[in-house]
Amino acid sequence: MIRLLAFVPAILAQVVFAEEISQYPAAFYETNTEAYTYTDKAGHQMPYRLFRPHNYDPKKQYPLILSFHGAGERGNDNLKQLKPWVAGWMDEQVQNHHPCLILMPQCPDGEQWVDTPWQMGSYSFSNTPISNPMRLAKQIFDKVVQENSVDRSRIYVMGASMGGYATWNFAIRYPELVAAAVPVCGAGDPSMAKTIKNIPIWAFHGDADDVVPPSGSQDMLDAIKRAGGTQAQLTIFHAVKHDSYLRAWRQRDLVDWIFKQNKTQTKSNGGDGK
Numbered sequence: 001m002i003r004l005l006a007f008v009p010a011i012l013a014q015v016v017f018a019e020e021i022s023q024y025p026a027a028f029y030e031t032n033t034e035a036y037t038y039t040d041k042a043g044h045q046m047p048y049r050l051f052r053p054h055n056y057d058p059k060k061q062y063p064l065i066l067s068f069h070g071a072g073e074r075g076n077d078n079l080k081q082l083k084p085w086v087a088g089w090m091d092e093q094v095q096n097h098h099p100c101l102i103l104m105p106q107c108p109d110g111e112q113w114v115d116t117p118w119q120m121g122s123y124s125f126s127n128t129p130i131s132n133p134m135r136l137a138k139q140i141f142d143k144v145v146q147e148n149s150v151d152r153s154r155i156y157v158m159g160a161s162m163g164g165y166a167t168w169n170f171a172i173r174y175p176e177l178v179a180a181a182v183p184v185c186g187a188g189d190p191s192m193a194k195t196i197k198n199i200p201i202w203a204f205h206g207d208a209d210d211v212v213p214p215s216g217s218q219d220m221l222d223a224i225k226r227a228g229g230t231q232a233q234l235t236i237f238h239a240v241k242h243d244s245y246l247r248a249w250r251q252r253d254l255v256d257w258i259f260k261q262n263k264t265q266t267k268s269n270g271g272d273g274k
Helices: 026-031 086-088 092-097 133-148 162-173 191-196 215-226 242-250 252-259 263-268
Strands: 002-006 033-041 046-050 061-069 101-105 150-160 179-186 201-206 231-236
Touching: 026 086, 026 242, 033 133, 046 086, 046 133, 061 133, 061 162, 086 242, 092 101, 092 252, 101 263, 133 150, 133 263, 150 162, 150 242, 150 252, 162 179, 162 191, 162 201, 162 215, 162 242, 179 242, 179 252, 191 215, 201 215, 201 242, 201 252, 215 231, 231 242
Parallel strands: 061 101, 061 150, 150 179, 179 201, 201 231
Antiparallel strands: 002 231, 033 046, 046 101
């Protein structure tokens, strides 16, 4: 059973895909991405993967998905972050309809995208300085956007668990960049809801999550609603624990939903327009 809490009249009038997104062998995701290592001026490094559409044409502009992985994919092998629920939108049918770039940085072992205890759910943004992994991820993001043909009105951020925290955090830090966000089983700071109230957001959580409490998502959605936001929605999976990401990424209507979002539309609907 799925319970949907939405603050919009409807999600979509039409769904392009009727089947779930396919899962491929791990080698598929590795073969179809390029591996890089970023080094900042102080010598800090972060590996990342970049997917470019087949027949990538630099004369065209493509949406960009910034994907934040969970705690289990930390390391420096530049491979573990290529899990299906992270890189699943390399699926051929998805790319045929919605060619895009997918950026997948990898957080080092023992570090977090957001330095806060996951079991506590919501946290204070103002009392949580930007982490080194988040700082490096933003620098990589800037580099990729500058060096590739990116449609800057269609930049999407998503992530699960530790990456769900990162998704909320990135949107709060850089609302002027984000056209839509998909945080899965994460949490943010409800007091910052006004900053992101005009960003289309589709959050997911399991109601039996014993790692990140469901209140982490619910608190954010409630706060956005109180702030006047009308483009945020939350899907709660009944009797699902922390693995709600296994269900969220397979939903075809999510694919259609996110690629319909653009920053130009957000601004015309009363966005901050920063």
